[in-house]
Each structure stands twice: as structure tokens, then as C-alpha cells.
Amino acid sequence: MIATSREAIAKTQADLVRALVHGAAIPAGFDEQRVRAVARSLVNKRRQALARIWPSLVKRVGDSFVAKFTEYGQTHPLPSSANALTDGRAFLAWLAAQEPPTDGLRIEALAYDLRWRETPLGLCRRGGFGIKIARLPQSGKWLLGLRTPWRGDRWWGMPSGD
Amino acid sequence: MALSLPNLGLGIGWRAQLAHAILNRPDIGFVEILAEDYFLNEAIPAPLQTLHDRGVHIIPHGVGLNLGGAEAIDPARLAALGELAQRMQAPFVSEHIAFVRAAGLETGHLLPIPRTPAMLDILVENIRLAEAALPVPLVLENIAILFDWPNAEMDEAAFLNAICERTDAMLLLDLENIYANARNLGGDPVALLDRLPLERVAYVHVAGGYEANGIFHDTHAHPLPEDVVALVEALYARAAVPGVMLERDDRFPDDAELNTELDAIVAAMQRGNIERHERGFAHPVLSDA
Incomplete structure (x- = not known):
């Protein structure tokens, strides 16, 4: 009995989530205007959360941040860790697929990759040793990032101003 | 059944x-932390440790357990919440009467569930499973909703009463959510308070929001509405609940503005306490905050 109703409610919940996240058809009987209002607010909420937790990314994307994040957010659901930083990293990957990244955006992505590890329960700060070596796309400069247990993350070859 | 709860203030x-x-x-007297932010980070941040050393209660508040989801609860999240409660020596943990994901899609948002007997059975099963797995009591929060399910058979008060009758859960009463729902979907917040099992309230949330295009948005980023402060007073005039807390998540105010809001909350609790004593309400007096 519970198993049957679980299936039925799970289906409507899934339909509702698809309507909110993917813009799919709204399940019958729901207030369409209000469901669409929530759908819009979900992308705004993700954008605001990202701006709060990762301001340097927003600055580097520049004036087009709102438009670009909205385009990304409407086509890409929140990563399963439901974490704003992970969302930001996926946004950087999406941006890089759209147009060649600037040095600044590449640096943001590398810094994230050196520091964070994604797990099913969310983001985990990486421990122990880690290394990132990359050639920046615009200046062609080499960048070296090193994580050690006692000094955290350090970078060499960072362009001035970064 | 009322569990013994600390006086939170x-x-x-x-x-x-x-x-x-x-x-x-x-x-x-207490601070609430976003549980998911601390699942994987071993160290307690220094300022939180300072508060803890002063005797301030730290309450893990989850958003990802998906108690209102019709899919099975993720045991890993439940275990992480329980471990965090122990790490923070929390008196209890709180979560929402909501669903946040389905079919592998995360919404990052607390979504309404149908207030039907079938959903109630699922929710009660999920809550009992969570209660059995957690090392501390579970406290459940009412959410703000912009739309409702078309087949709702109970109103919010009836649904919350039914949850309390069938589980040991306590309530985290979010007065701003009650206020927002009344504005967006109709209803009288004070009349709702009169129908809730107030002796089961473990603590209370208040926050601010703003109205745009005829919808009141629960933002936690705007000043506390006077009507919400008035609901704190109305609540304390009915029952001595253990504590009230302010949620402010964005557009952070300076210390003076924040303190003015906190002072307004304390004053409302005190006015409500006086009214309750004067009126000699029948509700049990748990403590004098």
C-alpha cells in the first residue's frame, strides 16, 4: 500500500522537479504561474549563492556574469552535491566549452581543482600533497600550484595582480 | 510526548x-549551522569553538535529507548528520518537511509535499527511520511555499498535528514561513498558532523577505517585518517555547542593525511572556525565557 503510493508520489515529485529544473511540462493541477516563478528563482538563487561564496569568479567573468550564469543554469541542473562551489566549477567548465577561457578563469578553475574534492556528501577540502601545472591560455605563462599538509596551497608563476 | 529540551533563549x-x-x-544561547557545510570538514571553525566553549548550543540544520521525498532516504546523509550532531554536542538536529530532489535531480530548494494521508504515511516512515538512526532528537521545520499540491486534503495545522501524533519529532516553527504562506496563499497566522501543538515546539525561526509582483519572497536577506516580530509575541503569549533565532543569509547588515533586530526579538519574547502570565494560559510553562 505504502509502496504503491510511494511510486505514485515519487512520479509526481519527479515530474515537478523536471518542470522546475528542465522547463518540462508542469504536472496537472499545479498553479503554472507560481511553479514558473519558483523555476526562475531557482537559477537566481544558485547565481546569488555562487556570487556570495566565490566572488573572484564573478569578478573575472565580468559584466556578462548574470546573463551567462542564467544561460548555464537554465540548461544545467545543480550538481548532485548541491554545493555552490561545485556549481561554480561546472559553470567554469561550461564557459570554457563556449569560448576559450581567459587566464583568470583558468586560474580560478585550477585553484578549485587543487583545493576541493567532490564526494556524494558534498565538497571535501583535499588534504596531503597535491600539484597542478598548467600553461595559461592567453599569456602562455606556466603556472605551478602545490599543496602541502603544513602550508596549504601555494602558487608560482601567477600573473601580477592575481 | 514532549522531550526535555534545553532553554535556548x-x-x-x-x-x-x-x-x-x-x-x-x-x-x-544558540546558533544554527548549515549541516551540509560541515559534513566533510573535520575541524570546527575557531569562532564556533569559542561559542561552544561559552556554552552556546550549536544546532546542525540540514537541507538535504529529503524527508518529504517519496524516494528512500540516503543512509549516508543520515549518518553524516548524526556524526555532526555528536561532533557539535548538539541537543538535537533539525530538518525540513519538504522534498529537495527527485529522479536524481537536485533543486537546491525546499519544495512542498502533498498534504494527503498517503504522503503522511511516507513522511512518518521517513521520520521514524531518521529518528531511529540519529543519536539526538529530530526537529522538523515548516517551509514557505509559493504553490501547493492540487490534491491537498489537510491544511498545514492538521498536517503538523498528524506528524506530531504519529512520531516523536519536535517542531521548528518558522514564523516567517507561516507569515509568507499566509500572504501568498491566504490564511491567518495567529489562528494557525492556536491550532498547533505548541508544547512540541523546540525553537523558532524568524527572518525577513520582500514582496515583488504580488509575491512575498522568503529571502533571509531583508529586514525582519514587524508582523513577524508580532507573531513572536503572539506565540510567547500562548506558550513558553525554548528559543527564537534570526536567520540572515545575505545582504548582511552591520552590527548595529543586526543588534536592533535581535533586541526586537527579545523584547517580543518578553512581552509575550508577560501576556501569557497575565492571561494565565493553559499551555504548560516549560521555562521562562
Whole structure:
């Protein structure tokens, strides 16, 4: 009995989530205007959360941040860790697929990759040793990032101003 | 059945941006932390440790358990919440009467569930499973909704009463959510208070929001509406609940503005306490906050 109703409610919940996240058809009987209002607010909420937790990314994307994040957010659901930083990293990957990244955006992505590890329960700060070596796309400069247990993350070859 | 709860008094949602103001208020009795932010980080941040050493209760508040989801609860999240409660020596943990994901899609948002007998059975099963797995009591929060399910058979008060009758869960009463729902979907917040099992309230949330295009948005980023402060007074006039906390998550105010809001909350609790004593309400007096 519970198993049957679980299936039925799970289906409507899934339909509702698809309507909110993917813009799919709204399940019958729901207030369409209000469901669409929530759908819009979900992308705004993700954008605001990202701006709060990762301001340097927003600055580097520049004036087009709102438009670009909205385009990304409407086509890409929140990563399963439901974490704003992970969302930001996926946004950087999406941006890089759209147009060649600037040095600044590449640096943001590398810094994230050196520091964070994604797990099913969310983001985990990486421990122990880690290394990132990359050639920046615009200046062609080499960048070296090193994580050690006692000094955290350090970078060499960072362009001035970064 | 009412569990014995600590007297919490005044509280606030812990945010690093508010650390200075929080550490400088000796009357803060509890802070709430976003549980998922601490699942995988071993160390307790120094300012939280300072608060803990002062005897301030730290309450893990989850958003990802999906108690209102018709899919099975993720045991890993439940275990992480329980471990966090022990790490923070929390008196209890709180979560929402909502669903947040389905079919592998995360919404990052607390979504309404149908208030039907079938959903109630699922929710009760999920809550009992969570209660059995958690090392501390579970406290459940009412959410703000912009739309309802078309097949709702109970109103919110009836649904919350039914949850309390069938589980041991306590309530985290979010007065701003009650206020927002009344504005967006109709209803009288004070009449709702009269129908709730107030002896089961473990603590209370208040926050601000703003109205746009005829919809009141529960933002936690705007000043506390006077009507919500009035609901704190109306609540305390009915029952001595253990504590009230402010949620402020964005557009952070300076210390003076934050303190003015916290003072307004304390004053409303005190006015309500006086009214309750004067009127000699029948509700049990748990404590004098």
C-alpha cells in the first residue's frame, strides 16, 4: 500500500522537479504561474549563492556574469552535491566549452581543482600533497600550484595582480 | 510526548559574515549551522569553538535529507548528520518537511509535499527511520511555499498535528514561513498558532523577505517585518517555547542593525511572556525565557 503510493508520489515529485529544473511540462493541477516563478528563482538563487561564496569568479567573468550564469543554469541542473562551489566549477567548465577561457578563469578553475574534492556528501577540502601545472591560455605563462599538509596551497608563476 | 529540551533563549543562524556581532552578544544561547557545510570538514571553525566553549548550543540544520521525498532516504546523509550532531554536542538536529530532489535531480530548494494521508504515511516512515538512526532528537521545520499540491486534503495545522501524533519529532516553527504562506496563499497566522501543538515546539525561526509582483519572497536577506516580530509575541503569549533565532543569509547588515533586530526579538519574547502570565494560559510553562 505504502509502496504503491510511494511510486505514485515519487512520479509526481519527479515530474515537478523536471518542470522546475528542465522547463518540462508542469504536472496537472499545479498553479503554472507560481511553479514558473519558483523555476526562475531557482537559477537566481544558485547565481546569488555562487556570487556570495566565490566572488573572484564573478569578478573575472565580468559584466556578462548574470546573463551567462542564467544561460548555464537554465540548461544545467545543480550538481548532485548541491554545493555552490561545485556549481561554480561546472559553470567554469561550461564557459570554457563556449569560448576559450581567459587566464583568470583558468586560474580560478585550477585553484578549485587543487583545493576541493567532490564526494556524494558534498565538497571535501583535499588534504596531503597535491600539484597542478598548467600553461595559461592567453599569456602562455606556466603556472605551478602545490599543496602541502603544513602550508596549504601555494602558487608560482601567477600573473601580477592575481 | 514532549522531550526535555534545553532553554535556548535567543539564537541566530551562524554565518562567518556575522561572526563579530554574534561573538559580541553574550545573550546568544544558540546558533544554527548549515549541516551540509560541515559534513566533510573535520575541524570546527575557531569562532564556533569559542561559542561552544561559552556554552552556546550549536544546532546542525540540514537541507538535504529529503524527508518529504517519496524516494528512500540516503543512509549516508543520515549518518553524516548524526556524526555532526555528536561532533557539535548538539541537543538535537533539525530538518525540513519538504522534498529537495527527485529522479536524481537536485533543486537546491525546499519544495512542498502533498498534504494527503498517503504522503503522511511516507513522511512518518521517513521520520521514524531518521529518528531511529540519529543519536539526538529530530526537529522538523515548516517551509514557505509559493504553490501547493492540487490534491491537498489537510491544511498545514492538521498536517503538523498528524506528524506530531504519529512520531516523536519536535517542531521548528518558522514564523516567517507561516507569515509568507499566509500572504501568498491566504490564511491567518495567529489562528494557525492556536491550532498547533505548541508544547512540541523546540525553537523558532524568524527572518525577513520582500514582496515583488504580488509575491512575498522568503529571502533571509531583508529586514525582519514587524508582523513577524508580532507573531513572536503572539506565540510567547500562548506558550513558553525554548528559543527564537534570526536567520540572515545575505545582504548582511552591520552590527548595529543586526543588534536592533535581535533586541526586537527579545523584547517580543518578553512581552509575550508577560501576556501569557497575565492571561494565565493553559499551555504548560516549560521555562521562562
